[in-house]
Amino acid sequence: EPEVTQTPSHQVTQMGQEVILRCVPISNHLYFYWYRQILGQKVEFLVSFYNNEISEKSEIFDDQFSVERPDGSNFTLKIRSTKLEDSAMYFCASKMQGEGGELFFGEGSRLTVL
Amino acid sequence: QQQVKQSPQSLIVQKGGISIINCAYENTAFDYFPWYQQFPGKGPALLIAIRPDVSEKKEGRFTISFNKSAKQFSLHIMDSQPGDSATYFCAASKRGSQGNLIFGKGTKLSVKP
Numbered sequence: 001e002p003e004v005t006q007t008p009s010h011q012v013t014q015m016g017q018e019v020i021l022r023c024v025p026i027s028n029h030l031y032f033y034w035y036r037q038i039l040g041q042k043v044e045f046l047v048s049f050y051n052n053e054i055s056e057k058s059e060i061f062d063d064q065f066s067v068e069r070p071d072g073s074n075f076t077l078k079i080r081s082t083k084l085e086d087s088a089m090y091f092c093a094s095k096m097q098g099e100g101g102e103l104f105f106g107e108g109s110r111l112t113v114l
Numbered sequence: 115q116q117q118v119k120q121s122p123q124s125l126i127v128q129k130g131g132i133s134i135i136n137c138a139y140e141n142t143a144f145d146y147f148p149w150y151q152q153f154p155g156k157g158p159a160l161l162i163a164i165r166p167d168v169s170e171k172k173e174g175r176f177t178i179s180f181n182k183s184a185k186q187f188s189l190h191i192m193d194s195q196p197g198d199s200a201t202y203f204c205a206a207s208k209r210g211s212q213g214n215l216i217f218g219k220g221t222k223l224s225v226k227p
Contacts, residue, residue: 105157
């Protein structure tokens with residue numbers, strides 16, 4: 001069964017460092033997303049990406065965050081200068097169609113900022 | 115107005131019982147209401163979803179009941195099994211949105227054997 005894969009599964013970094021989280025969405029999907037989940041809290045939308053550009057972003061997704069699809073398969077989330085409050089599980093998701101349709105999530109990348 | 119309020123926070127049910135989780139929303143622009151199941155260490159996985167043109171949707175042991183006038187929807191798990199023990203999230207998205215899901219805070223379900 002096709003799945004969204006994410007790397008690394010866990011990353012520990014020092015405050016102020018740059019972090020890149022990587023995702024390989026399901027191959028025929030066109031819409032890509034990043035969500036985050038702070039430990040014990042709800043899943044929160046960060047950004048959606050379609051046709052090589054951001055289609056929607058939340059208030060959380062400030063100038064410290066960026067996304068990129070550098071080639072035909074990878075989708076990355078970069079945090080330029082990490083803060084303690086960026087510690088969370090980051091989920092990549094993808095789907096085939098815009099309206100409706102099932103959103104498939106990866107298993108997540110746990111980011112710990114010290 | 116962007117919130118989806120979910121209750122209870124945790125739920126303990128005996129095997130074979132019915133698990134009921136409730137959600138409420140304010141924004142009438144929401145038109146897609148999925149439920150996600152999350153096991154520890156895994157990403158959320160779509161369980162069942164409904165649009166407001168129907169009042170109920172059933173898939174196996176899982177049923178969504180939708181009350182458009184009350185702006186509430188609920189998940190019923192019939193014949194609950196220990197394997198159903200997980201965290202359940204309701205969510206909603208707006209008409210025209212392409213996957214920006216607003217999630218509830220989650221319900222941790224424990225089904226006791």
